[in-house]
Amino acid sequence: MIDAPAIPLKDHGLVDTRAVDEARDAIGRIFCPHFLSVQDQDGGAFHAVHNAVEQPGYSVNFVSYGAKVEIDPGELSNFFLLQLPTAGKANVRCGSRIAEVEAGRGGSLLSPTLASRMVWGEGCEKLIVLMRRRAVEDFFESMTHRVTAPIEFVPAVDLTTPIGKSILSHVRLMFEAAEGGGAVPDPYRVMLRDGLISLMLTGLSSNRSALLQGPVAAAGPLSVQKAEEFINAHAADNIAMADVAAAAGTPLRTLQEAYRKALGHTLSEGVQKARLALLRSLLTKPSSSLTVADAVLASGFGHLGRAASAYRTAYGETPSETLRRVR
Secondary structure, three states, X not given: OOXXXXXXOOOOEXXXXXXXXXXXXXXXXXXXXXXXXXXXXXXXXXXXXXXXXXXXXXXXXXXXXXXXXXXXXXOOOOEEEEEEEEEOXXXXXEOOEEEEEEOOOEEEEEOOOOOEEEEEOOOOEXXXXXXXXXXXXXXXXXXXXXXXXXXXXXOEEEOOOHHHHHXXXXXXXXXXXXXXXXXXXXXXXXXXXXXHHHHHHHHOOEOXXXXXXXXXXXXXXXXXXXXXXXXXXXXXXXXXXHHHXXXXXXXXXXXXXXXXXXXXXXXXXXXXHHHHHHHHHHHHOOOOOOOHHHHHHHOOOOOHHHHHHHHHHHHOOOHHHHHHHHO
């Protein structure tokens, strides 16, 4: 079960209505135009709630309707829609496939080029990540150096498997970052976006999976060196993994394998190491007004507690202890 707050994103409400037509129009403007009909006899349980926060290349959303409803958006066109129920059940058709959705057991992933139709059961509530199609396709192209044909996922997401549990955990972080508002820097949000796309492409079945499962071409040490130089120079910036691959001049999937073999850790871990080094540099040469929180955010981290834990593991002391020691 997703350990979500009672009302996720409660300070970011966009829709709160018991009128079906109003809900259809308002939610249609947020996602896409769609048909919405209430399936219970009197519609008395209907209460549409939609909370949402825009992020770089994606948005996080909490949606509930109260009553049993049928939703027919057709083709989504411009975005993928990852839906993870926190309560209740739903039946989701995407293309010719059907996903049975249930809190803690199964979610769904809708692809933009496949017609979708859903029936949400009474009391069904979902955390939804809307991922821009361009962001997913650009990431795929950076991994393979191949022009992307439409990517179409198998819609059922088994939340009891290791990859399903990883997706759940990652989505929690995305919602946590959205709740943090402007205090959370964009580099962290971009890292979360790329992390979810990577999990989707490499862990879930799609019509393009074969291209991501074959042998990986070798990359020379120069590519790894260029990647490391780029990461160190841009640690506090909005580093996307595609940017690192472009700087190295090699497909992302090839670079990921070469980087891991050469340095013993992943590209994402390399970015974290560079940000930890930047954080230590800021703390050991502080201005008179520098705080730990300022230094953490300036180093590209989005969560003070996690940054402090990683820093202590790397350097044997907390950021606060470093700052006190050098002052």
